[in-house]
Amino acid sequence: MPSSRNDRLAGLKVRIAALEAGTRTAGAVLPFGDPRVDECLPGGGLGLGRWHEFTGEGVEVETAAAAASFVAALARPLAARGQIVWVVRRDDLFAPGLAGLGLPPERVIGVCARDEAEALMVLEDALATVGVVAAVGEVEGVDLTAGRRLQLACERQGATGLVIRRRPYGGVSRRSVGSAAASRWKISPAPSEPLPGEPGLGAPRWRVELERTRGGRAGGWTMELNEASHGAHPFRVVCDLADRGLAPEEPFRRAG
């Protein structure tokens, strides 16, 4: 009796594995071009055909400016392959700013949803569409069911979902729920460092914390925007010790 049960279990496992293999896209990734980041991510880069979550803290929860600019730069290599649908709930996305980060306006379709449910629905719809290579959604949170739906939509055409967690009009936080995202990042702005002898501000920098990723390791880096003319990868990892200069340590401490 036990042996036949084990056989049946083994048989079921094989069938489940076969079913799962059918829905998974072969592990296409978007590498960051720096081994320090890529080795933390399964497959050596940001998994395409999945969805990823980007959060911020403090005032960023409401404005999500750092996350939006980071995601825009991140999506720059993808824009060459198709359209990017950007779903917002608060209509404050400024196209010239996106263009400055490398997302040309002819590749971005903006959608302003009326509420959270509509934003998720549009996001899901866009991800399942041929010709959409990535969809960015600014939503408050994605619960497990919605997350599973997003994942299925991503797998339809291999589009990548980039979810920016944002409460666009402030207010009380929703209870934090478990999430089905393939990876979860926390983005905060970091002080820029202009080239020696140059006045003003340097290239934008972000403090990037990879909080969780399936099949990978957590990590944290400071990244600087790489100009489009300086290679295919949108970011340059700044060496924490040498490049950070005299920037104060305090703002980077985790709130807990």
Add this chain to the structure above:
Amino acid sequence: MDEAAAALGLYPGQKAADATALVPGLTIADADPDGDVEALQALGDWCVRYSPAVAPDAPDGLVMDVTGVTHLWGGEAALLDDLIARLAANGIPAKTAIADTVGAAWALARFSDERIAPPGGQGPLLEPLPVAALRLDEESAAQLPRLGLTRIGRLMKLPRAQLTRRFGAGVVLRLDQALGRTEEALAFRRPATPWFERIAFADPISAPEDLARAAADITALLCARLEREGKGARRFEVAFHRLDGKVQVAAAGLSLASRNPARIAKLIAPRLDVIDPGFGIEVVTIVAEAVEPISPRQQRLDADREAAAEEGLAPLIDRLTNRLGEERVWRAGPFESHVPERSVVRRPPLSQHETARPWDPERPRPVRLFRRPEAIEAMAPVPDDPPIQFRWRGRLHRVRRAEGPERIGEEWWKKPIDDVAPDHVRDYYRVEDEAGGRFWIFRAGLYCADVPTKWWLHGLFG
């Protein structure tokens, strides 16, 4: 004026006092020309069940272009029978006629018992009618009978030159219009479209799934015709005609012309929720607008796997625009203005348009731009220098690095000269606080020693 009234000896134009004398219990209502026009308009809307081309002909007529639709009723006579019966059922006595020209139909309906003039054969039918049947102005209508010209036949025999000299061009024009020798323009309720289909039901339908199926069926009918003629349309309107004469419309717009019935039916389906079938729907019609030629596409060999980018994107855009509204789905493009909030123009995502000069990459712009700049308290001890610290939303930000100013003036050439003032100049600075947050702030107006300057936060760089 119905038969009951005529039997009592009443006639139009009679004085109210005479009429009350004749019929003591007569109820008198004031004339309501506006109401009449409205009612005629409503009747015109109702008549769309027969043909999309309906023109109200005030004060008491409707002109319908039934070219190419009579076969749907099984002939012209059957159409007229149906129309009369339905009008009578609604308590509207009516007379009808079909002829080649508006003038002839008008004359036959009002002055003749003949209902249908054969093609090109209106002349003999018009001959015995009085000249009033020509829609003449009052003066000619009064003068012609005085000269013995009582019948249209007499008028037709007279030399045209004499007629024109005696009675002006109006009489000849009306005669020509009735006989089809000259054009006549009609103001149709809506432009006549050949892209029209109609399904009538023996039993009225009302179940939601029946409505959906009817919409799908009629879309398929029209799309088959579009397909045959190599055309597609960008707007479809399905009208549901209720038993009580009310019409309800479900419409769907597309960003690219299409004739894919499944796709169009899918766009219309969500609109059916608001259709109230009442006692039942007896007729469904569909009209396609913005019809344009589209070339048939070669099916790809690997069609099930891949489609052209437009094929996938266009249905998505259509779904979103129909669901959220046109202003909520856009593609941003540059607009030639240096005022930041005016430098972006939003267009429908798939529309073709000429591109303006792109935004200047040398002038960094924030990724978030507030619709209304937010007031900040800034401390800027040095004139024309960025502030050293500012307070935004109750939090103090110490400025670590700054660049600017970028002076942006108002578009003074668009305003009356009195409204132009130096206070409207904005000096923008890009500043970074100690935590790395990058802000786009500006000082309103020029620096002035004795007036406190106002600072605003307009956007956020990430």
